[in-house]
Amino acid sequence: TTVIPGHTVLCKRKPVTGTFYQEVIKGLSAPQKYLDSKYFYDAEGDRLFQQIMQCQEYYLTGCEMEIFATRAGEIAAALAQQAGTFDVVELGAGDATKSIHLLRQLLADGTDFTYFPIDISANVIQQLEQQLPVMLPELRMKGLNGEYFHMLEQANTFSHKRKVVLFMGGNIGNFDTAAAHDFCRELRDYLRPGDLLLTGFDLKKNPQVILRAYNDSAGITRAFNFNLLTRINRELGADFDITRFEHYPTYDPGTGACKSYLVSLEKQQVKIGSDVYIDFEAYEPLYMEISQKYSLEDTGQLALKSGFQPVGLFFDSKKWFVDALWKC
C-alpha cells in the first residue's frame, strides 16, 4: 500500500475474493487445518501430476492402463451383456489414454454408441475433440465441459440410450469414505435403472508400496503438494515460505486412508492478502489430500450402500487395482 501524505491510499493489489479464496480461508481457519486437493491442478500442478504418473513408484496409472490394454475385450463384452445398447460417458476424461482401448474395442465389435467425455477443464475437452477423431475416425463423440452432474444431465438430453459411466484413475480415492458414499448416491440419482458405472479403485496392498507411491524418491509428489502453497501465494497474495514446512505422507493399513500433510516446522504466521493472518504452531499439520485404499469387500459394500448392484471386477495381473462394474 502506497500512502501519499495527506491524500489518498492506493492499493497495489486489488482484494482477492471468489470461491478459491473463500475455501482456502475456511480450511486454514479450521481447528484442524486443511486444503482441498482439487486445487492442486493449476497448469504447474497438471504438469507435476503428469510426472507423478510416469514415476516408477506411482503404480496406479500403470495398473489401470494394463487393465484397459489387456481386458478391453472382456469389459466390452460385459457392458454389452449388462446394458444391451448404450452410450459411454467419462467423468474427468483427461487425455483418455486408458479409455481409448475400450473405445477402440467397442468400435471393433461394431457397437453403436456415442462417447461423451466430461471434464471441468475446457482445454482438456478441446484437445480431445481435436485428437480422438484422428486416432478413431469412426468414433461418434461430443465433449462436455463443466461439472460432472450437470454435464451428465446434458448427456441425457442429447441421447436417451442407457449410459455406461466411466470414473477411472482412482479419482474416487480423493474422497474419504463418507464423501465417496455421498458422491455415489448422488451419481445414482442422475442415472436410470439399467445404467452402468465402471469405477477404478486402488486396492489395499503392502503398506510400503502404497507409501512409496506418495513419497517418490525424486520428490515430485512433494513438489506437487508444495505447489498448492505457491499457487496460494501467487493467486491470493499470500506469503507461505515452503522451506518452513515438511511434506509428510501417511498410510493407515487399518482404515486404508493414505493422507498427505504439510507440517509446519516452527511457530509462524502466514499472511493472506492484506488482512488475513493464519497462525501455525510448531509441528502443526496442514492436511492436504486423502487417497483412500479399498479392499474388494469395501468396494462391494460401497456399491450396495449407494444403491448399485456390483456385477463385475477387472484386475491387473498383480491385483493391485480394480475397475469395478456396478449396475443401477
Ligand code: AVJ
Ligand atoms: C488423481 C486422485 C488418483 O490420489 O493417487 C497422486 C492424485 N496425489 N499423487 C491419487 C495424487 C498424489 C491421485 N488421484
